Amino acid sequence: xxxxxxxxxxxxxxxxxxxxxxxxxxxxxxxxxxxxxxxxxxxxxxxxxxxxxxxxxxxxxxxxxxxxxxxxxxxxxxxxxxxxxxxxxxxxxxxxxxxxxxxxxxxxxxxxxxxxxxxxxxxxxxxxxxxxxxxxxxxxxxxxxxxxxxxxxxxxxxxxxxxxxxxxxxxxxxxxxxxxxxxxxxxxxxxxxxxxxxxxxxxxxxxxxxxxxxxxxxxxxxxxxxxxxxxxxxxxxxxxxxxxxxxxxxxxxxxxxxxxxxxxxxxxxxxxxxxxxxxxxxxxxxxxxxxxxxxxx
Numbered sequence: 001x002x003x004x005x006x007x008x009x010x011x012x013x014x015x016x017x018x019x020x021x022x023x024x025x026x027x028x029x030x031x032x033x034x035x036x037x038x039x040x041x042x043x044x045x046x047x048x049x050x051x052x053x054x055x056x057x058x059x060x061x062x063x064x065x066x067x068x069x070x071x072x073x074x075x076x077x078x079x080x081x082x083x084x085x086x087x088x089x090x091x092x093x094x095x096x097x098x099x100x101x102x103x104x105x106x107x108x109x110x111x112x113x114x115x116x117x118x119x120x121x122x123x124x125x126x127x128x129x130x131x132x133x134x135x136x137x138x139x140x141x142x143x144x145x146x147x148x149x150x151x152x153x154x155x156x157x158x159x160x161x162x163x164x165x166x167x168x169x170x171x172x173x174x175x176x177x178x179x180x181x182x183x184x185x186x187x188x189x190x191x192x193x194x195x196x197x198x199x200x201x202x203x204x205x206x207x208x209x210x211x212x213x214x215x216x217x218x219x220x221x222x223x224x225x226x227x228x229x230x231x232x233x234x235x236x237x238x239x240x241x242x243x244x245x246x247x248x249x250x251x252x253x254x255x256x257x258x259x260x261x262x263x264x265x266x267x268x269x270x271x272x273x274x275x276x277x278x279x280x281x282x283x284x285x286x287x288x289x290x291x292x293x294x295x296x297x
Contacts, residue, residue: 005055005086007079013062014055014083018046023281024090026083026115027054028098030260032139032189034061036175037095041262044270050277053090055083057097059190061175069192073208077104084114091280093273095121095262096233100212107215117222117280119273122234122259124225124242125212131233131259134160136194143191146184153177153185163230164264216245223249224276228257228264250276 005012015035025045027038038054045052056063058079059071066075080101084090092102092115099120106113138160147153150170157173158166167173177185223246227239236253243251252272257264278284 003053005083007058007063007082008075010058010064010066010079012055012058012064012079012083014053015042016051016053017042018049018051020051022049022051023116024051024053024087025277026080026087026090026092026102027052028080028092028094028102029054029057029060030096030098031057031135031193032060032187033095034176034188036061036172037260037263040266041093041270041273044274045277048274048277049281050091051087053083053087057101059193061188065190066192069190069195071190071193071195073100073104073211076101077108080105081109081114089114089116091115091117091119091277093119093121094123096123096259099123100208103212103215103219106221107211107218110215110218110220113221115221117276118219118224119276120223120225120242121269122226122228122231122261124234124238125209125216125245126238126241127209127233128235128238131231134232135259139187140194143187143194146180146182146186147177148184150174150177150185161258161260161264163258164260213245216242219246219249222276222280224252224272225249226252226254226261226269226272228259228261229253229255230258231261233259 001016003014003016005014029037035054035056042052042054059065094102100123102118106115150173153173154166154170176188178188179185225239225242227234243249254261254265254268262269
C-alpha cells in the first residue's frame with residue numbers, strides 16, 4: 001500500500017505491507033535506486049509478522065526533491081529519524097546510502113535510539129574508493145543526457161552488472177526511470193544528488209567515514225552487516241573493521257552477489273534478514289563477532 005511520510009521538511013513516499021500494529025521494519029534503498037528495489041523483501045518481511053515499510057529517499061522515486069538541494073548525509077539521516085520516530089522504533093535495514101543514513105541516525109540518537117536494530121547491506125564506514133568511483137561514474141554517465149529507450153537503460157544496467165542476466169521484460173525498469181516531455185528516459189532521482197557543491201568528494205567521504213565510525217562505536221542495539229562476496233564497494237577488510245567497532249554484530253557474506261546483494265541473491269538475502277529479525281523479536285542477542293556465516297555457497 002502506498003503511504004506518505006514527512007521527513008525533515010520533505011514528503012517521502014513509501015510502500016507498506018503487513019499489520020501496522022506489528023513491530024516495524026524500515027527498508028532504505030541505496031543512492032540512485034528507489035523503494036521498488038525492496039519489492040520481494042517487503043512482502044517477505046511482512047509475511048513473517050512485521051509491518052514493513054520501503055521508503056524512497058528524498059530526491060528519489062516518488063519522494064519530493066529537496067527544495068534547497070540538500071542531499072548531505074545529515075539530511076538523509078534527519079529523514080530517517082523523522083520517519084523512524086513515527087514507527088515505534090523500527091528495525092532499520094539500509095543498503096548503501098540507506099545504511100549510512102541509518103547508522104548516522106542511530107549515532108545522532110545514541111542516548112535514545114530511533115531504531116531497535118540495524119542491518120547494514122554492503123556498506124560500512126570504511127568503503128573502497130575504486131568501488132565508490134565506479135558507482136558514481138555509472139550514475140553520472142547518463143544523468144543529464146538520459147536514454148532514448150528502455151533498451152538503452154537495460155544496456156547500461158547490464159554493463160554495470162555484467163554478472164546479472166539482462167531482463168527480457170523491460171517494464172520493471174520504468175520504476176527506476178521517468179519519461180520527460182522530450183521523450184527520453186531519465187533516472188528517477190534529482191541530478192543535484194551528485195552535486196558536492198564547494199566541497200570535494202574525497203574530503204566529504206573522509207569526514208563521513210570518521211563520523212560513521214564514531215556512530216558505529218556507540219551502537220548498542222542488535223546489529224548485522226551483510227556483504228556481497230563479489231562486492232567492490234565493501235571489502236572483507238572493511239566489513240571486519242566494522243565488526244571491530246561493533247563486536248556484537250553478526251557478519252553474513254552472500255556468495256554470487258556484488259554490491260546489489262538483495263537484487264543478486266534475493267532469496268538468500270531475505271532468509272538472512274528474517275533470521276535476524278526473529279532474533280530481534282525473540283530478544284536473542286545476535287551471534288558474537290567470532291562467528292562468520294557464509295551463505296549461498
